[in-house]
Amino acid sequence: MTKKLLMCGNEACGEGAILAGCKFYAGYPITPQNELTAYMAKRMYETGGSFIQAESELAAVNMVFGAAAAGARAMTSSSSPGVSLKQEGISYLAACEIPAVIVNMQRGGPGLGNIGPSQADYFQAVKGGGHGDYRLIVLAPASAQEMLDLTFLAFDLADKYRTPSFILGDGLLGQMMEPITIPSKLQPKEYQKPWALTGCKGRKPNILRSLLLGDGALEEHNKKLQLKFAAIKDAEVHCQCFNTKDADIIIVAYGSVARISKAAMEAARAKGIKVGLIRPITLWPFPEKIIEAAARTAKKFLVVEMSAGQMVEDVRLAVGDKAKVSFYGRMGGGVPDDKEILREIETLI
């Protein structure tokens, strides 16, 4: 039987993790994701998993490294300043090919910033963040329901590719209460983890390492990682398109801003302006082919973000010189409303 619940996005994320069989969570308090840490404390207790309130985000992500290295599904979450601290661990997870899920409910920055919603950590999530050549699978939910669904998916993708995956949300999504549906037949896929550290009974010892000093060894390892990232890029692009076929102007937006932009699109259509919307669900891999194809028919693109303009760079790369790309952004916790976006659309006509 499907279950209906009223939850905020942070809690829905936690429930998605529980449904995915997450057995270990470590976190450190930071607004606006505290509901998630509290939810995991409760649900880990109820489901026989482990919850640790760590001494720092550094410790939290490295605890997750340990739990996931030992084969468990594991997650950590934070908001922007805390996610900066996690970058070291994320780089090691990617390097050692350890699957785990990291959640960033972004807030205004830089520095301590504020606790308003933001999308200013796009570069950090999508372009690397930590040191070295690696990619994260970055999923961008736009509702409480998707906080659950995409967290569930994040665990699956992490195990499937043996790599960390990342939920890029924002404070608005985390705090908003919405009805969610839990499908009755949601069963996490089981993955064999012959590489996990479980004690070497009956097999050769397993070693997890990222230090490769041998001649050319690290370059070989990097090539192997890049092949994996290429496979992810081929197979895992997720994206939603609305009214793009006949659109003169296409908005590109993700997360909460995609929802607000959808309202703006509808208002524009009501006024007879042919507006469409492309909403990347995976920010990496980025739906560049879909955007490129849309640029063959649409004349103009408007990228809307809660940042000074980050994803817009990827849209520009995809569009090339096929169409004009404009940007509208709010920063430091500012949230654009549909009227603002509509005004912006009207200036483009």
Added chain:
Amino acid sequence: MKKLRNRQTGKPANNGPAPLCSHSLRDVENHYCAGCGHGIIHRLVCEAIDELSIRERVIGVAPVGCAVIAYDYWDFDVTEAAHGRTPAVATGIKRVRPNNIVFTYQGDGDLAAIGTAEIIHAANRGENITVVFVNNGVYGMTGGQMAPTTLAGQKTATTIHGRSLRREGYPLKILEMLSVLPGTKYAERVAVNSAHEVLRAKRAILKAFKMQMEGKGFSIVEVLSMCPTYWGMTPIQAADRIKNEVATFYPLGVIKSC
């Protein structure tokens, strides 16, 4: 005791008389400098593991430091950890696999500088893990810089006229600090500068593992170890320095046991 064989050639190991320990220590050349304490301590860890018959249950966490490639010598499951996060990684492993025996092996830069928060909180949570803490008073791997444990007046790459207490602060007595935490159940300081001390060190490591097997909680063994290379000494001088200088500041023996 079983005689070790070289894995590549299959021939009996040619490093003198039959080694004392067998399964957990690989028969390979080691990269440590002559007179370094790490090799001895690796061996003690392996002997303890073999004597307790826990090789197939052990999961080791290697540090960033000269011992980073400990897994080249240890024949059981091992992971690397980011510098100083070693106890956090061990915590994650132990929480999801409580029946495994989990230990960290850390230098004094790893444990007493960059990883101070992680070690204090792992101890304070009473994590049921074992820590082997190698105190050689310098950062070996990066070229002999000052460590928090460097003695007053000691010359290092970053204290060229000797550590000044006024400028660089005081050598950190980690075991004494950790001992005030109720979560720390066993803390002993040993050394590896003589056969006599090596035997005591072995007993301490055995005891620390046993504490974990009995579910007693956090156990730590600090080993005063030689770094002849960055002490600017011969191996024999370095061993003497442990007795005459290092152990006079860092007293040997059980600091806490409950």
